[in-house]
Amino acid sequence: MAGHQPSSVRQFTEEDRLFFQQIKEKACKDQQVIETALGNPLDNFAPGIQKPIEGFMIERMTENDQIVTRYIGDRDFQSWAFPILAREIFDTLRTAASREASGQSSR
Numbered sequence: 001m002a003g004h005q006p007s008s009v010r011q012f013t014e015e016d017r018l019f020f021q022q023i024k025e026k027a028c029k030d031q032q033v034i035e036t037a038l039g040n041p042l043d044n045f046a047p048g049i050q051k052p053i054e055g056f057m058i059e060r061m062t063e064n065d066q067i068v069t070r071y072i073g074d075r076d077f078q079s080w081a082f083p084i085l086a087r088e089i090f091d092t093l094r095t096a097a098s099r100e101a102s103g104q105s106s107r
Contacts, residue, residue, distance in 0.1 A: 019060070026056045 027033045027049065036048045071078050 022060055023053060023056050026060070027053060030056075 030052060033049050033052055037045055040048060071081060
C-alpha cells in the first residue's frame with residue numbers, strides 16, 4: 001500500500017497479508033467489482049467497492065468460523081485435514097530452513 005503508513009500497518013503480519021489476499025481473490029471474481037474497475041478510474045473505483053469489500057470480509061469471517069467449527073467438531077474431517085496441514089507446515093518449514101542454511105532468501 002503506497003503512501004504514508006500508520007504504525008498499525010507497519011505491524012502487518014503474514015497472516016494479515018493472506019487474509020487480504022483472500023479478499024482480493026473474492027473481489028476479483030465479483031461481477032460488480034469487475035464492472036466498477038473497468039468503468040472507472042481508481043479514484044472513483046475505490047469508494048465504489050468499499051461496501052462490497054466489507055461484505056467480503058464479513059463473509060470470510062463467517063467462513064473461517066464455519067471451518068474451525070467443522071474441524072473441531074467433525075473427527076472424520078479433522079482426520080482428513082490434519083495430515084495435509086501438518087505436511088504443508090512441515091514442508092514449508094523444512095524448505096525455508098534449507099534455503100536459510102544454503103544462504104538463499106525465501107523472497
